[in-house]
Amino acid sequence: MLIELERRSAPSRIMMLASPAIAVALTVVTAALLLAAIGVDPVHGLGVYFIAPLSTGWSLQELAVKASPLVLIAVGLAICFRANSWNIGAEGQYLAGAMLGGWFALAYQTAGAWWVLPGMLLLGALGGMLYALIPAALRVFFGANEILTSLMLVYVAQFGLDYLVRGPWRDPHGFNFPQTVAFEPAATMPLLLAGGRLHWGVLLAPLAVAVAIVFLGATLRGFELRVVGMAPRAGRFAGFDVRRDILLAFAVSGALAGLAGIIEVAGPIGQLLPTLSPGYGFAAIIVAFLGRLNPIGILLAGLILALSYLGGEQAQIALRVPLDLTIVLQGALLFYVLACDTFILYRLHLFGGRRKAVQRAA
Amino acid sequence: MLLEPLLLTIITAATPLLVAALGELVVERSGVLNLGVEGMMVMGASCGFVVAILTGSSILGALAGIGAGMALAAVFALMTLGFAANQVASGLALTIFGLGLSGLIGADFVGARRDPAPKLHLAGLSDLPFVGPILFGEDGFVYASVALLLGVSWFLWRTRTGLMLRAIGDNPISAHALGHQVLRVRLLAILFGGGCAGLAGAYLSLGYTPFWVRGMTAGRGWIALALVVFSSWIPWRLALGAYLFGAVTILQLYAQGYGLGVPSQLMSALPYLATILVLVAISRSHGRGAGPASLGTPFVPDH
Incomplete structure (x- = not known):
């Protein structure tokens, strides 16, 4: 497989906090690409x-x-x-x-x-x-x-x-x-500030x-x-x-x-x-x-x-x-959050990199 | 004769449900729950329609619909197989994403019109009284759905690969220990399901109502998911369920047309209410344990 997951010994505390931030950053990048595309x-x-x-x-x-x-x-x-x-x-x-x-x-x-x-x-x-x-x-x-x-x-x-x-x-x-x-x-509902929203x-x-x-x-x-x-x-x-x-x-x-x-x-x-x-x-x-x-x-x-x-x-x-761009971004945001959450529990190896890492350790 | 056009419209209403649900049945048999059917279907409807308008070909439109469904399914596979993400949430993300993206793609084609996909008449046979037009005068999608039904049944119960797929859905850990490629089989199943959902969506915009409206699937993807539960994951029961739902959909339209003094909104809500009733009835008789044993649980191989 292209992607291999390896379970961490303990959940990553850094990723718990970083994952939503990374997801939002990726969504902003996606927004830029979509805007350029249209x-x-x-x-x-x-x-x-x-x-x-x-x-x-x-x-x-x-x-x-x-x-x-x-x-x-x-x-x-x-x-x-x-x-x-x-x-x-x-x-x-x-x-x-x-x-x-x-x-x-x-x-x-x-x-x-x-x-x-x-x-x-x-x-x-x-x-x-x-x-x-x-x-x-x-x-x-x-x-x-x-x-x-x-x-x-x-x-x-x-x-x-x-x-x-x-x-x-x-x-x-x-x-x-x-x-x-x-x-x-x-x-x-009464307004909190007169004339405001x-x-x-x-x-x-x-x-x-x-x-x-x-x-x-x-x-x-x-x-x-x-x-x-x-x-x-x-x-x-x-x-x-x-x-x-x-x-x-x-x-x-x-x-x-x-x-x-x-x-x-x-x-x-x-x-x-x-x-x-x-x-x-x-x-x-x-x-x-x-x-x-x-x-x-x-x-x-x-x-x-x-x-x-x-x-x-x-x-x-x-x-x-079009307003649909917002919906696309919201869907993408959920994808990114779910994908980033994976790194709380797992480490990721691309292109079978883990086997090499194991070999190196041996 | 009123019955004949009635049966014809019921078949057209049932076909997208049948096609999408057959795909999802295979996905769920492999142990994966893809709740994104609605999103893949609506992408199939929009991409299928756009390509059909641009090329003038219904067949290319249908292929584009299949491709769009598979592309979205590939994203779902990356999420749930690659990242072992929560399948329920990933499916919801797929639905939201698909609804938005299909709206962007189809935005310039709202209001465009084309002739529905032609009925394919089999020489001689479609002239038979009554059964002729119903059995031998449908459009290509309907024939494709029947072929798909037979193919899926045969594949799941008459081939080694089908047996392996079902085994993976019931116990991926044992199947993995036996040397089967759990993730590869699930990937192919998810792509197949996406293709089916895309084809079903393309039928909506190319055959059923030959135009594109944003969100035109109107919950049919979710009804297809319910049909899979109704079928107890058995293809011929799925066909039965799809035609029953086609009948409910069409009969409520007729009832609205005749103006029975019932609010039209109540009639429009009938298919959704019927889905709930069917889910309750079927779950009551089977319990929760009827589906593939590992349905919805991610599998991460330890190499």
């Missing part, structure tokens, strides 16, 4: 993509606004993936949260009371949680593959949202556009990170989830209830995805539309891996993926670069 000056293009969004106060605020749903969802996914439960339908749970929370807004926002917004957030989290419990229950009770069922439910949620905003929830005075009425102030919902992302650190690192249930993920047999011998742990992992990640959904609806979007997400639920999978399934890592990774979205939008406007 006829854009790479230096100018990279500036628009990765530097310009960091240079104004407005865009820095926008960066935080875009990063917060990614971080919220990815923190939940990290808990799930660590428990070896493959929830890849976060996009659907995000929509489910947006729909249930949005229903509460449409039903009670005219009351104008203080409890409208908290009620929306609560129901948003509940909606995402219940939707995530469907694939979890199907796996636990029937053994159905949770990867496929959770993904199928994304399509179902999209059709459900489409039905609601074109049918029963459509704004009667909206000139037949598929959208609900705009939310009243009582159902809208930051809203109170953004603060929930670091809060979720902090809670996840404590949960995974300092509680028995968090430890149990990690054991069940790494060594299910050991978990069973220790008397852990693997079924309950799977349900719990899905419930937590679904609730966080649902919360992200209702925050987007109550914050930057302000109403229900047929399209509520530029693929946050899938990009969050990349965030989770780029952050090495670690809450603090996820906070940084969320900002990087948010930068790719923001830079992609800017590049679309300034350079007429």
